[in-house]
Amino acid sequence: MKIEIIEARSLEEIQQVFQIRIEVFVNEQKCLPSEEFDDLDAVARHFLLFLDDVPAATGRFRKTEKGIKVERIATLAQFRGKKLATTIINYIMNVAKEQFPENNYFYLHAQQTVIPLYASLGFTPYGDTFIEADIVHQAMELII
Secondary structure, three states, X not given: OOEXXXXXXXXXXHHHHHHHHHXXXXXXXXXXXXXXXXXXXXXXXXXXXXXXXXXXXXXEEEEOOOOEEEEEEEEOHHHOOOOHXXXXXXXXXXXXXXXXXXXXXEEEEEEHHHHHHHHHOOOEEOOOOEEEOOEEEEEEEEEO
């Protein structure tokens, strides 16, 4: 099992990122494309994980006034159960730490079903659950 993670920069790489998000969020989870794709795609840094040279997972992060927001973590159904989400989240956080060494605050909006994944990485819930794209979410944070 060969894993490679790249920052998606070219049009082809961004299209691969978007294709994974369409499959996971739009087709599987029935999110509206208008909710899945936003103006923040233009300012976020996108990452693409390849498993044996096949695009399998993606995620993005962006710097906000609060800290680093980890977003749009998605793994194609046929590749789940291989800890690819954990791998790409750790990679994204390491890149963010390198780029913003003064930052010690990471946060995200976790779908309720994946709260245990983020908890296993050290994120803790805060605030009440809320609905985003018709899915229950929980805000979570990690202070390093």
